[in-house]
Structure formats: C-alpha cells, structure tokens
Amino acid sequence: MTLTAGPLKTALTRASRDVMVSSQLEKLELWVRIVSGDDVLFEHAQGTSESPRVVVHASSVTWQEAFSLYPKPGYQSVGALYRLCPDFSIEAQPIDLMQALPTIELLLESARQIVHQTLAPLIQTDDLSQIRGEYLKTPQGWLYVESAGNPNLPAICMLHTAGADSRQWHGLMSMPEMLENWHMVAFDMPGHGRSALPDHTENWQWHLTQAFYSQTVNDFIQRRFKAPVILMGCSMGAAIGLELLANRSALFRAAILLETPYHSPGRRTPYLDHPKVHGARLAATWVASLLSPHSPLWRRKLATWIYSQGAPSVYDGDLAFYSDEFRASDHTATINTAATPLWLLTGDYDYSASPSETMRVAQEVKGSVFKEMKGFGHFPMTEDPERLYRLYLSDILSALLKK
DSSP states (O other), X not given: OOOOHHHHHHHHHHHHTSHHHHHXXXXXXSEEEEEETTEEEEEEEOSOTTSOEEEEEEOHHHHHHHTSSSOOTTOSSHHHHHHHOTTEEEESXXXXXXXXXXXXHHHHHHHHHHHTTOOOOXXXXXXXXXXXXXXXXXXXXXXXXXXXXXXXXOEEXXXXXXXXXXXXXXXXXXXXXXXXXXXXXXXXXTTSTXXXXXXXXXXXXXXXXXXXXXXHHHHHHHHHOSSOEEXXXXXXXXXXXXXXXXXXXXXXXXXXXXXXXXXXXXXXXXXXXXXXXXXXXXXHHHHHTTSOTXXXXXXXXXXXXXXXXXXXXXXXXXXIIIIIIOOXXXXXXXXXXXXXXXXXXXXXXXXXXXXXXXXXXXXXXXXXXXEEETXXXXXXXXXXXXXXXXXXXXXXXXXXXXX
C-alpha cells in the first residue's frame, strides 16, 4: 500500500477524534504539528499563539514505513524513530515533548489502525485461576509472591523488568504447557506492585543499586526454594541475572535471560518523575515504543497498563541500576556455563537491549547460546508469551527437563 500525504492526513484527523486520543488532545496546551517535507499532515492548535510548539518532521519514505501494518525495527514508534532514524526529528523543548509524547504515540498508533482498517481490541486477560499469591518476609521487607504449577515440579524463578512487577509473567504462568511441567514463581521487588517498601525508607525516593538487587534475589531464593532453580529474567532481571550467575551460581541450575543489555545508557529521563509531566502516561509510553507491532495489540496494551501503575520514582530509580550502574563486562568473564547453562534471547525490535548488545554478552560468556527473536520487542513474555514459548522456550525447557 502506497501512502501519500492525503490518506495520511485523513487517517490522522480521524485518529484525533478517537476518544482515547481526543480526551488527551483537549488537555494538551501545546501546538503539535506533524510534517512530511513541505506537507503538514496534522496540526493541533491549543492555547494561544505563544503556546509552546512540538513539530515532528520525517520524510515521506519514513512515514510510509512508519505507517505500514508491520513497520520494520526502528520505525514502530516515535520513540524508536527519534533514536534510530536519521531523517526523523522533533523540534521542541524537552519538557514540552515529554508532555506531548504519550498523546502523539497514541495518535500515530490509532492512525495506523485506521489506514489498515484494523480494529483495536479491548483489554483481555489470561486465565489466572492457577496463580496463587502470598507474602514472604525477607530482610528487604514483605515481598509479594505469585506462583503457578505443582510445587513438586522443577522450579523457575522469574524476575520482572524495571518499573514493573510479577504480572508481566502471567501469560507464561497461565499456559497449560508450562503448568504441566514447571513450578513458576515470580515476586514483586520491594516498592513494586504489591510489595511493601523496605522498612525505614522514604516514600517516592526509590533508587536501586546492584548490591541491594542481588541480595534481594539471593534472600528470596534462599527462603523460598529448597534446591537450585532455573532463573528467567527480562531486561533489568536479565542484567542482575548475569551478576547472580557470576557471584551466586550455586542458586541456579540454568538461566534463560531475555533482552539482556551489555550497557544501556540513556534510558533515564528526569520527566518520569516530574511535577509538570504525567508520569504514569509517560512511563507507559516509554515502554510502548519498545514493543513489537507483530505482538497482539491487547497484550501490548496490557504491558503498558502495568507500567502506568508504578509509583513515582520507581521506574526511574530502577533505571539508575539498569542504565547507569550495570555493565555486563563486570560479570561475563566469571560465568561458568558448564555448571550453569545460559540462554540469551533478544527481540529484534528492542533498542534498549538490542540483539547486537546481547550478542556482545554471548561472545564474552563462553558456552552461552544466543538467539535473536524475530518480531519481538523488549517484553516478550508479556507482549507475546504464546509465540515466545512455541518458538524459543519450548525446546530449551524440554532439554532442561531431561537433565
């Protein structure tokens, strides 16, 4: 499908009337303009002529790709385009862009659906009847723990991403194929989801360090399990996974790490916790740009919903570890895959922990297995658990059952 300026203008105008988009546009006291060369594709004029402006520029070729049904990696979102596409630019003051970004992302996603005449499904849920919740006391405080599957089966300990909680694993934890063979356990880090903040800490001042994170996982596993477990972590959970494998390997019989960074600077922004920016919407937008267009839309919405519920400072405080402190090279040389097999799986739409970054990790960890996952973003277990299991996890887990 060839998209000229005319159809794009029509789609964006119609998208701006969608209740989810219009309810935000009417509150946005900014002038927003989307431009393709000399053509103005969309303009939202709010406030006075002196109001701040946000102008989004791209070539017609770039917009053609961005509005395709399945944009290629780097074109799936404003966030991806802004970081990866050389002929895409935004004129705006940083705070104005952060105020407008959630609405602009919604506008473009809605317009893409209009162009391709696809319906946006409402949120769905997995069958959560097999998941059980409880609290476990640790030195870091009361941790909320979810589990699924027979406790007598081999155990998988699942670590969530920065700013999120154990709900990210519900897709896998409710899957019959997983329930048949595994006891799956996930917990919310302190101050995340339903876990309490550690005692004697200040509200809304979360700042995660590698030492605290490693000790928290260590103490949880020591108290919750009687034997070594399979570790499955994603993003921040994969990053700490490398540290744990290097320094606390006796806790694990194997590890499957998703979206493992080598070093991921630049993921932090002061606007995730800023009085002039809706932090919950920005957090959801910050991660939505990392999702794959191939993943079911309702699952992508679920991924962003989880992020919209994080407390102030939690997401950015986690990124202090993930984006600032963590470096894979501090750990790779001492990981022994002969004792603890390691699989590294990363989606091609992920620019936070890109396939090339994870490949660097694999090259330094002798004996590890790396696979680039086509059509996956930064949150594969949340955005497409069925396809993740079928294409990648099934063979790995089957091999581990035989050991």
